[in-house]
Every structure is written in structure tokens, then in C-alpha cells.
Amino acid sequence: MKNVLSKITDIVSDPYAFVGSVREQTGKKVIGCFPMHVPEELVHAAGMLPVVIWRSNEAVTWGHAHVPAYDCGITRSFVDDAVRGKLPFMDGMVFHVRQCLQAGEFPYIMERNVKPAYQKNLYLPALYPGEAIKDFTITELDVFKTSLEEFSGNKITDEKLKESFEIYNLNRSLLERVYEIRREKPEILKAKEMMQIVWSSMLMPKEDHNKILTELISKMEAKEVIPDKTRIRVIPVGGLCQTIQPDILDLIEDLGMIIPDDDLYVGSRYFANKVSLDGDPIDALAKRYLTKSPLCPTKGVWDIHWGDEAIKKMNDNNARGIISIMIKYCPPHACYYPDFKSKMDKEGINEIMIQVEHEIISLESVKTRLQTFVEILGGV
């Protein structure tokens, strides 16, 4: 297990070098897909390598000449990386500009300062009722498909697309299995290791990641762990688009809590929902996007409640509390949060919100809040 995990740690500790080297070795074009809704399968089926754009671990410098300090971490960090020339291996970039206002920062900044060989904006709709929404999603995906064909020079046939679905679905199943094992024996992985496993899926060719996961799963299945009954189970929720600082995840665990499952983007949200292999593949991709659960506040959904989903996850895992992880300056989450919170209050759920910023915030204040929380939950 150690070997696999250390391979993963190597990849995520320098994603720039890793993705650059894969590009060199495979000769494939790399397409950066801004999180969270770009259908990577289409890029894969065009014979290119989709990678999910990430937040760096460096402070933003030049980027602040392009975006304000009150944009969220990944927005600022990605712009910073791009204008500092740290992403020369990205042949293309795709932005779903309708997920939040900040996603609209990228198109002009990139075409003016970075000039990737391929740049595409998607306008995936909110999940509102009506046939027009469904049809428009399909139109958008068709337009995206055509533009990828033009750029790659490869035709995306239905067969190729379904092959990609199979590879991606397998990755989803394997990640689900990793989560399942962690649910059974949460002590088996640290929260930051779990995040790194998912993050590595966003960076690696899925075929390679599937191999790594298969190996990891057999090791995890074989490994015995001594359950630590004193630890309090909690579920982190939120963390849209970006990785959470590992220090914060460590802190949660150091304070006597344990995370058996999560509702984080670089977590269970990334691999939720498979693409159906039946019928027209573009319809199937549209259907996956139009799936409301896990609820994402960027998709304009209100007939299910995020709070209900989180509470279910908490109960399913015998957890005692929810930790909302809010990315500072993430309007979709910030606007939803009051309703989430009031649901927690109404249902008598113990919940705490911690706001995380790209720049490392004072861990002391987070620690104090989490300490109080753990006391409320009945811990030390």
C-alpha cells in the first residue's frame, strides 16, 4: 500500500512535472478542463489527455495583475500559474463559463496572455425544468465534440466514446470501492491521502489510474486495521473545485475526529454517477450532467436539498457531525450556505463551517473552532 500511496504523493506534489512528462511520453495533447463539470470523456475519446485544472500550493503573485483578491483560490491560482508560464504543457483549456461568475474570468485572460492552441467555453445550463434545457445540453455537448474533433484531427465515433465511458466508469467504480473500504475501516487512509488519490485521478491517464487503483484496492482489502472506537466520525461537505489544504484535513484528524466518507469535489463528488452505455452516447453524457445528486450549487437545483443529502451521508456513515468546508469567495456555496445551515439547525445536526483560503489561513483560529466542535460532539 505504501508504494502505491507514495507514487500518488509524487504525482500530486508536482502535477506540473507529472502532466508534462505524460505529454512527452505519450505524445498526446493535454487539455486542461476547469473543474467541475467539463465532460472529460469527450476529450479522451478525441485521443487527447484531459486533466482537471488544479490549485497550486504557491502564493498568487502575477495573477493579481489580472484578477482581484476577492476571487476564489483556484481562480486566482490558476490564472497565476497560467500568466507565469507554468502551464506550457496545456495544449488546450476548456471552461464551463456558466458554473459561476468567476469562471468567466478565464476566457479573455487566457486568449490574451496565454494563447493556448485550443480554448473552448461551454455554456452548460442550470438544471431547470423543460425540454429546452435537455436539448440545449445536448447541443452544447455536440458543439464541444465537433470542436475537439477539429482540434485533434480525430473523429469521435460512438464506439470510441463508449470505450472512453467504459474506462471512466471503471475508474468511478474503483474509486467507489476505495471509498467503500474506507467506510468499513476508516483508519486505513488519512483524509489527505484519500484526497490525493482522487486528485491523482484528475491528473493521470485514466487507464493508468485504473491500474494503480486496482493494486491499491487489493492491498487495502488485505490490510487489517484496528478500529479506533474513540474517534468521532464526521463528514466534510463542500470544497468546490479545489483541493483542501492537507494541514486542515490533518487538523481534523489530530483533534480526534475521523472521516469515513465525504461530500467534497476532490472527493466523492468527482466520481459520482456513471455514464450510461446504452443508447446515444451524447444523450448519455447529457443525462449524467443533468443528474441532480450529488447536489451542486453551481447547477441551479432547488427541488432537492443539499442539507438532506449531507444528513443522509452522515447517517449512512454513523457520523456525528458535518464540517462544511467553504472556499472563501465561492459565491455558489456562500449563497446556499444559510439554507444549508438552517436545515442543520432545524434537524438538530451538529455542523460547523470553516472557510478556507488559497493563502494559508491561521490554522490557530480553525483549530479553536474545530476544538469547540469536537467538544460539542462529545469528544475530548
Next chain:
Amino acid sequence: MGIKYKVNRLETTNEIRPLVDKHWEELRTAKDRGEKVAWASGPTFIFAYAMGMKCHFMAGYSAYCGGIGAGEEVLKVAEMTGDLPESCSYHRLHMGMAEAVARDIPINPQAILPMPDLMVAGRLCPEMSHYAEGLNRRFGIRVLPVDLPSVYNIEDAPRIREFVYRQFKETVIPTVEDVCGKPFDYDRMSEILSVLKKVATLRNQCWEYFKEKPSRWTLWDYGVSIAPVFYMMGNPAGITYYEKLLKELQDRKKNNIPAIAPDGEKYRLYWDGWLPWAFLGKFMRKFTPHGAVCICGRYPWEFFPNPELIDPENPVESWADLYYGNGQLIHHFSPRGTVDLIGNLIEDYSIDGLLMFSSKTCRIMNLSQPDIIDTLDKKYGVPGVIVEGDMIDPAMISDSQIETRLEALYEMIDSRRK
């Protein structure tokens, strides 16, 4: 020292307040008369108007609330009831007002609106969904959602226009019919557009007086005169208002009266972004002593700059076309469209400098502002600065930052004049 500048106030603008107050009064009392009430975001209110519903438009209410000085207290209620200070201030205003009513928290009575029978939620900005979702989750308000994507590349506009038009026909119209219990009133929508066409045509004639040197009026005068092309849409009183305004501007020209006394402005500025509704006076006091005046801007230019494209005969098609067809209003929300628009305004209105207002809680018009400034500076030799703030929330406004940035702008303009 230098010249003592002051603003020559227009007479006609004194007449707007009673019109605006009447609009809001009618909305507040609509339920007493048994009328249906809608709230709207994005350019969807026209469908409620066409059905005779009393309706407010999120940005219009925010402007009004800021204008009557009620913004801060309503925002406080929002914060008290769980909203985060970093959320969009228009969102907070609406949630705060609704919570104040629900929990019986006293606020300025003029800021209170009746809860709607329907929320017509145009999702022009993705965050606009959240008003509607919140109203539905917290107060059970029926929501009519419409996705209205902003368009980054103009070549994407035709397919998005079709999408939007289909939503108008397939979702919006049947829903308002259901709520009001009667067929959609296409004739009334046509009438509204006919009045709008007249008002916007007159308003464009008024805009010509911004082109003069010295300018005959200020963007702030236009800001307070915006209701007739905006939420008072379809009200013939708007025609009378703009006829008077035009006449006053004509007289000013005849008598050589500038907007800024004694002899006109020193700096002609473009204003980008929302108008800072709660702080119009504050900004004015920072411009005028320097002889600076704002004379055009993206947001106030959003309200139908091409009235010739309004086609009252085909109201629903025309509404989609104004935004996504020939009118291309939606494109002005994207940086590429912004660059084109501002470029034209710089030339038409002889702009010396760009003041880019960046709202800390609403990014819709902040997108890529530094790059936009740089592009325009390189192309037209016109400098620009960013001023950070908020349309409503005083906690987000820093006097010293505004002053420093404005001074930098004046200096840049001066140095280029040498």
C-alpha cells in the same frame, strides 16, 4: 488655487422621484387591490408586466433601496439571519427584506415589498439562481426559472438565442398564464415595447448631449433617470419625462450651460460596472472638485441602446433578439464585448479615462477588468484604474482607496496631455 467646480443640477431630474415612488407604492399596495405580484431577475419582468402583474426587478429594487438609504439596515437583517457578508449584496438585500417581513424585524417601511406569487428567475448570472432557490426554500415561493447565458463568443449567440426563445415560449408564457389564470397578453407586451421604443429613442437623443464638450449632463443624472427604460417600462409617463429632459438639454446647449460649472469638465470619464446606487453622492463629491465627470458607462448603456431594433409587432421574438440577436446586449457582459463597447464609447464620447468599478460581491462586470484596461490603453491611449467597492454595502467601500485611485487616474490623464 484652481478652478472651483460645481455641478449644475438639472431641473427635470427632480420629477423622477415622484414617478419612482409611485411605482414602488403601487407594488407595495398591489395585494390590497387583489393584484398578483411577481419578483424578477434578469430581463424577464416584461412577461409579468404583460400579464398586468405588479413586479419588481432585483437590480431595480436594489437601486431603489440604496437610493432611499435603506440598504444598510436591510443588509444587517440578512447577516443576522445567516447570510455571509461576501455574498452578492443584491441577494442579501432580498433575503434580508423577506426575513425582516417574516420575522417582524422593523426596517424602513418603504423598503418592504409584498411577497410574490411568482419569482420569474432569469439566470443571467449563475448566482441569480440563488435568490430564487432561497426564496423557494425559505418561503415556499413558486419559481419560474429561465437560464439566460451570457455569451462570450458572439458566434455562439444564435444557438443560445434559440435556447432562450424556446424557454420563453415553452416555460415562461405557460407558467405566467397558469399563475394569472388567463392567456398570455401579447398585445400588452407589444404596447410595453412600443412605449419603450419611444422612450429609448428620446433617451438616445439625450445621450447626444453627453458627446458635447462640455457635456450638458452627467452619467449620474442619467442614473437617476433610468427607471423609464428599466422597471417603469411601458409607462407612458416615461415619454413625458424624457421629452422634458431633452428640452432642458436643448436649452442648456442654446444657453451654453455645461453640466459642470463654471466652464465645463476637465476630465471626461467612462464608468464601468454597476452604478454604486447607495454611494452616488459620495462619488460625485470626489469627482466634482477635480472637474471630473462620468458621461457614459456599460451598465446604464445596457438598457436598449438600439431602440430601432425593438419590434413591437413580434414582442417575444424581439425580446430574445434584443439580447441575443442583433441587439447583442448580452455580449456586453463578456470581456470581448466589453472591449468593443468601451472602444466605441471612448471614440463617440471623447473619453479621457476609464474608471472601472469592481464590486467585491458581484463579479458580473468585473471580469478581466485589468486586461480590458490594458487592451484599451494600448489601442486608444486612454488610461484606466480600478476602484473596488460595492453597490450597496458600506462595509465594502474605502474612501481613501477611491481617492488614491482617482488621483492616480487624473495624474495619468494630465501626464498624457503634456
